[in-house]
Amino acid sequence: MEITVMKNIMGANEEKASELRALLKDKKVLMVNLIGSPGAGKTTILENTIAALKEKNYSAAVIEGDVATDRDAKRLQRFDIPITLINTDGACHLEALSIEASLAGLELDKIDIVFIENVGNLVCPAEFDIGEHAKIAVVSVTEGDDKPSKYPLLFREAEAVILNKTDLEKYTNFNRQSFMTDVKNLNGTAPLFEMASMDKPNIEPWLGWLENKLKSVRES
Ligand SMILES: Nc1nc2c(ncn2[C@@H]2O[C@H](COP(=O)(O)OP(=O)(O)OP(=O)(O)O)[C@@H](O)[C@H]2O)c(=O)[nH]1
Ligand SMILES: [Mg+2]
Ligand SMILES: [Zn+2]
Numbered sequence: 001m002e003i004t005v006m007k008n009i010m011g012a013n014e015e016k017a018s019e020l021r022a023l024l025k026d027k028k029v030l031m032v033n034l035i036g037s038p039g040a041g042k043t044t045i046l047e048n049t050i051a052a053l054k055e056k057n058y059s060a061a062v063i064e065g066d067v068a069t070d071r072d073a074k075r076l077q078r079f080d081i082p083i084t085l086i087n088t089d090g091a092c093h094l095e096a097l098s099i100e101a102s103l104a105g106l107e108l109d110k111i112d113i114v115f116i117e118n119v120g121n122l123v124c125p126a127e128f129d130i131g132e133h134a135k136i137a138v139v140s141v142t143e144g145d146d147k148p149s150k151y152p153l154l155f156r157e158a159e160a161v162i163l164n165k166t167d168l169e170k171y172t173n174f175n176r177q178s179f180m181t182d183v184k185n186l187n188g189t190a191p192l193f194e195m196a197s198m199d200k201p202n203i204e205p206w207l208g209w210l211e212n213k214l215k216s217v218r219e220s
Contacts, residue, residue, distance in 0.1 A: 013128060016096035020103065020131025027108040030214040031116065033130060035154055036138030037147075038120030041164040041197050043072045045138065046115055048201040049210075050079045056207070058112045058214075063102045065094040065119045072117060082106050093125040094118050100131075112214060122147065126154035133217060134159035137190075141169045145179035148186055155186040160193060160209055167196035 024031055034042045050060050061082040064073045073085040084102040086094060094116065106114065116132060118125040126135065137158035139147050142165055148155040155161065161183055169176070183192065193206045 013096045013130075016100060017129040017131040020096060020100055021133070023103065023108075024114075024131065024133070025217065025220060027111075028218045029108050029111055029114060030210070030217045031114040031132045032210070032213070033116040033118055033125075033132035033135045034138055035118045035122070035125045035135055035158075036120065036162075037122050037140075037143055040120070040138045040140045040143065041162075041195070042117045042120070042138050043075055044197040045162060045164065045195065045201075046076060046117060047079075048195075048197055048203050049115070049206065050076065050081060052203050052207055053113065053210075054079065059110060060113045060115060061106050061111045063094075063099060063114060063116045065098075065117060067092070067119055082111070088119055092119055092121045092123075093128055094130055095128055096130045103131075113210065122151040122154055126151075126157050134213060137161045139163060140165035141172055141174040144172075145175040145182075148179065148182040152186050155183055155190075158187060158190050159213075160206075161187075161190050162193045162195055162206065164195045164197055166194050167199060 034045070036042055046062060053060050062076055064083060064085045065088060066072055066085070067088050067090060070085050073083050076083050084105055086098050086102060088094065099116065116130065135157050137154045139161065141163065191209060195202050
């Protein structure tokens with residue numbers, strides 16, 4: 001009985017996600033979904049990314065998913081871009097229905113890329129299609145090199161992986177070889193972008209990937 005209910009919920013979510021992707025295709029807007037543990041650096045990466053995209057004259061918007069508070073949304077306010085905050089009130093992931101409501105509040109004709117910062121969580125956000133074109137796995141060296149093998153779904157689903165906080169690697173026992181091998185075994189195609197987001201963001205390869213992805217959405 002319970003299993004049937006769960007299937008229906010997932011089915012409704014997937015249907016809604018497909019509708020959202022059709023809307024985005026029509027509007028020629030790229031939407032990416034950043035997923036990672038609390039504190040991995042998702043908001044910091046967004047700050048760097050949005051600043052760099054502004055310089056290239058792209059217009060971005062952000063949908064901020066947080067269990068509570070508007071702290072991350074406030075951090076992004078200085079960029080003067082549209083920001084929608086979803087406080088999930090305890091829920092540990094975002095679903096397509098709340099993304100639909102957020103997109104409805106955006107002037108999509110004026111936007112190139114919508115970034116979603118999912119709720120800090122390595123597990124269930126990976127299970128939900130929320131209409132995005134790509135899930136991005138964000139992981140930092142301080143979390144340990146074993147995270148891909150312990151939380152495989154996100155790394156299988158991800159179209160790109162960001163390894164953040166590489167500036168702190170020397171203070172940890174992070175085994176880069178083991179991390180790389182595990183990621184490759186789970187996902188042979190996702191590129192890996194290394195960042196030290198506080199001082200050397202190394203944002204260009206990631207920006208290049210976003211630009212290519214936007215191009216493919218525009219041409220689809
Ligand atoms: N040393 C170092 N610190 C970083 C780096 N990236 C982020 N931080 C710090 O790590 C902390 C968490 O970063 P956030 O960007 O808030 O992380 P988040 O993933 O958005 O966290 P939640 O929204 O709570 O899930 C902050 O104090 C950042 O300043 C990095 O590359 N190196
Ligand atoms: Mg954040
Ligand atoms: Zn959840």
